[in-house]
Amino acid sequence: MPLLPDVLVGHQTAGICGTAAFSTLGPGGLGKRVDAMNPRELPPLQLENLHLAQGHRTVLEHVDGDIKPHAITALIGANGAGKSTLIQAIMGELRPVNGKVTCRVPSERRAWLPQQLALDLTFPMSVEELVMTGSWPSHGALKGYCAAHYRKGRDIMARLGISHLAHRPLGELSGGQRQRALIGRTLMQEAELLLLDEPFANVDSDTVDILIRILRQMADDGTTIIVVLHDMDHLQRLADEVLMLNGGHARWMAPAALTQQQAPAQAVPFTLGGHHAGIA
Amino acid sequence: MLELLNAWFVAPFDYGFMRRAVVGGLALSLAAPPLGVFLVLRGMSLIGDAMAHAILPGVAIGFLLAGFSLPVMSIGGVMFGLMVALLAGAVSKMGGQREDAAMASFFIISLAAGVMLISVGGSSVDLTHVLFGSILAVNSTALALIAGISTLIVVILAVIFRALVVECLDPLFLRGQSRRNGWVHSVFLGLLVLNLTAGFQTLGTLMAVGLMMLPATAARFWSKRLEGLMGIAVVLAMTASTGGLLLSFHLDIPSGPSIILLAGAGYFFSALFGRYHSLAARLRRKTAPLSAETSM
Numbered sequence: 001m002p003l004l005p006d007v008l009v010g011h012q013t014a015g016i017c018g019t020a021a022f023s024t025l026g027p028g029g030l031g032k033r034v035d036a037m038n039p040r041e042l043p044p045l046q047l048e049n050l051h052l053a054q055g056h057r058t059v060l061e062h063v064d065g066d067i068k069p070h071a072i073t074a075l076i077g078a079n080g081a082g083k084s085t086l087i088q089a090i091m092g093e094l095r096p097v098n099g100k101v102t103c104r105v106p107s108e109r110r111a112w113l114p115q116q117l118a119l120d121l122t123f124p125m126s127v128e129e130l131v132m133t134g135s136w137p138s139h140g141a142l143k144g145y146c147a148a149h150y151r152k153g154r155d156i157m158a159r160l161g162i163s164h165l166a167h168r169p170l171g172e173l174s175g176g177q178r179q180r181a182l183i184g185r186t187l188m189q190e191a192e193l194l195l196l197d198e199p200f201a202n203v204d205s206d207t208v209d210i211l212i213r214i215l216r217q218m219a220d221d222g223t224t225i226i227v228v229l230h231d232m233d234h235l236q237r238l239a240d241e242v243l244m245l246n247g248g249h250a251r252w253m254a255p256a257a258l259t260q261q262q263a264p265a266q267a268v269p270f271t272l273g274g275h276h277a278g279i280a
Numbered sequence: 281m282l283e284l285l286n287a288w289f290v291a292p293f294d295y296g297f298m299r300r301a302v303v304g305g306l307a308l309s310l311a312a313p314p315l316g317v318f319l320v321l322r323g324m325s326l327i328g329d330a331m332a333h334a335i336l337p338g339v340a341i342g343f344l345l346a347g348f349s350l351p352v353m354s355i356g357g358v359m360f361g362l363m364v365a366l367l368a369g370a371v372s373k374m375g376g377q378r379e380d381a382a383m384a385s386f387f388i389i390s391l392a393a394g395v396m397l398i399s400v401g402g403s404s405v406d407l408t409h410v411l412f413g414s415i416l417a418v419n420s421t422a423l424a425l426i427a428g429i430s431t432l433i434v435v436i437l438a439v440i441f442r443a444l445v446v447e448c449l450d451p452l453f454l455r456g457q458s459r460r461n462g463w464v465h466s467v468f469l470g471l472l473v474l475n476l477t478a479g480f481q482t483l484g485t486l487m488a489v490g491l492m493m494l495p496a497t498a499a500r501f502w503s504k505r506l507e508g509l510m511g512i513a514v515v516l517a518m519t520a521s522t523g524g525l526l527l528s529f530h531l532d533i534p535s536g537p538s539i540i541l542l543a544g545a546g547y548f549f550s551a552l553f554g555r556y557h558s559l560a561a562r563l564r565r566k567t568a569p570l571s572a573e574t575s576m
Contacts, residue, residue, distance in 0.1 A: 112453065123321060123449045124506050133446050133453075169504050185453075 044069050044105050044193055044224045045090065051098035052085050059085045063099070063250040065243065072215060072225045074235050074255070077245035083228045086245065087112070087195055090226070103193070105224070111191035113182055115198050121170045127181045128166040131156060134188025156187045161210060176207030183211060187218070194218065196227040200234055212238050232258070292529045300418045304426045304482050305521030305539065308491055311430035312475050313513035314437055316496030317506070318468065322448050325493060327380065330387035331469070332476050332489045334364035336394025339410060339480060344401040348409070350422040354429075354477040361473030364390060365466075394485075413484030413536045422481050429478035433471050440467055445506065483536040490540035491517055498547040501554025501561075516546050 043066035050063035059082040067073055075083050088094040089101055091112050103110070111134075131153045132145060157163045160180040170178065179199060186194055196215075200208050215238060219225055229235050235242070239255045292298045319328050338360025342353035368382040398407045418426070437444075443464045446453060479488030495513035502512050524539030531538075553560045 114450075119450050120321075120323075120448065124504050124509060125445070125449060126505075130449075133442075133449075171504075 042104055043067060044103070045226075046102040047099070048102070049099035050086075050089065050096050050101065052082065052089050052094065053097050054085060054094075058097070058248065060245065060250065061248050065250070065252055067224060067226060068241055069224050070219055070222050071240040072219050072227060072238055073241040073243055074239035075226055075228045075243050075245065076230070076235065081245040082248070083245055084197065086250075087197060087226070087228070090195065105193040109190065109192040111186040111189050111194045113186060113194070113196045113199060115201065119182075121173075121178060123170060125170055126167045127162060127170065127173070127177075127184075128153060128157070130170060130181050131184040131188050134185035153184075153188060156184045159187075159214065160184050174204070175202040176204040179203050179211065180207055183214065187214075191218075192223055194223055194225045196225070198228050198230060200229070200231065208234065288530065289526065292526060297418070298525065298529060300420065300423050301482070301525055301535070302522055304418050304423050305525060306518055307427045307430040308475075308479055308482065309495075309517035309521050310514055311433040311437075312479065312488075312492040313495040313499075313517045314510045315433070315468075315472055315475055316492035316494075317499065317509045317513055318444060318448065319472075319493070320496045320500065321506075324380075325497070327383060328472065328476075328489045328492055330380075330383045331361055331365065331472050332480075332485050333387040333391040333394075334383075335361040335390075335473060335476055335480070336410070336485050337390050337397060339477070339485065340394045340397035340401075343398060343406065343410065348406075350425055350481050353481075354425060357477040357480065358473055360390070361476065362470060365469045365473065409484075410480070411484050411486050412534065413480060413482050413487060418482055426478045426481065429474050433475055433478075436467065436471060440464055444468060483539065487536040487540050490543060491521065494540065494543035494547050495520070498543070498550040498554075501550035501556055501558045504556060516543065520546060 045067035047063050047065050047067075050060065051058065052060045052063070063086070075086065077083050085094065089096055090103065091110065092101075092103075092107075132149065135145065135149055135152075154163065154166075157166055160183060162177060162180050162184065165173065165177060165181075170181070173181065183199070194215075199211060203211075212234070215225055215227070219240075227238065229239070235258065236255060242253045242255055242258060244251045244253060293302065316328065319325055335357035338356035338358070339353045340356075341360075342349070342356030345356075346352035364383075364386045368379060368386050371382040371386075394410075395407065398410055447464050475492065476485070476488050479491060482488075483491060495516035496509070498516055499509045499512040503509050520543035521539050524542040525535055527533065527542065528535040528538040551558055555561060
């Protein structure tokens, strides 16, 4: 497969594939999206007086707030507190009973990484093929991949440390390797809004380190990330903002507020006092 | 020796009906197995069976209206099959039941309705014909229809291939991209119905599923890659349909069952001697040393 010279990647890609999305591709992976760096832009995601129900059971009420752009927002709460319900609403899978979700990110730039169990990983597909499917939404169903796509895919796999697994079937991967491959797909997608549901469950600590570093890079490069977390340690290392769901209500706070009340590392404290940071 | 080969493999095709039958069989063998591979991968293997029964009332109504006219019976079959698929989908959404439960209910109703309709309007010979097919009675109109449908299926499958793969692996990823992507599943079910209607003339409504599922399940023992699965399944289906026809010609046995039984023999052979997960593979399995792992 012919490699394109570095300098030409941007124009060449746009010429071959006609996708502007690749014009920022640099040798290290994704470049910064210029349009995403404007500090006065509207929040990518706004929740207004949101009322969500599963069937007849109200799960969440009066959820308000703007998700900060280019930041990592952690979503925490006990089992059944409504984390998945909220994510469904954000992805447009669930219609709110009341209130609204305003999402300014076009749907092909939204990525959603479900818990690992939700995927059929016996499907005969290699790691590289999985990563490449990330380009599918912006690339369309018919066009073939061109050299620059494969290059980008290989860059992403190298960043995630899974280059040596490129041709391995998904079914033969460990939990951590699989999670890296799935994150690779969202990198390929160049997502501007990324939702992750417990990405560190069943994952080794090396992978956690790499993923935390990469998620942080993605946020710095302009991706808005919402992540469901259970582990206080991961939360401290990753989150810029915290949205805690408890008893049908949501409460914004700063990660620091959680540390001050540091309970045993794995339990999330639900009895926090009033000093949480609201978001304007 | 040459004479024997000639007598077995070439001479039968001097007959026009055998030539038409083999071409029809090969066309079906090209279109059906890839659909079967997707069904197996999605854990929907039995849906094919259900759909095969679902088209029966439509075929029966076509038969009552126009006799043994493949186009009319096919149109009836397609319409009824799609209706059942849509109804099953609607009922499962409405009642929170799983789609396979709704499908199971509908297909058994359809089977009974179809058998009833044909028995009322025709003879038991007609019933056997519809249920088990008669590949040796394929005329040129039927052949053109089978070839046309098979071509259409292969083309559409190529167009939606990538979407279908993504949908199998992670439906939420696909739906997350766009609301409109729900059509992939519907188009797939539509192709399934089309393929079954093309197959019933030659193999019968009950046997048409065989050419779709057996090569696909057998291929699982030979490949771990999607392209491999489809290629092997198509080759198996082509071998089975041609071989089955020849067997049926020489031994004077019904063509549909002999094609499917040959495919079934292929399945058992694969289960015993295939490369992956077969009995033989289990017996000869040795753990590879780490050095082999890293050099891959």
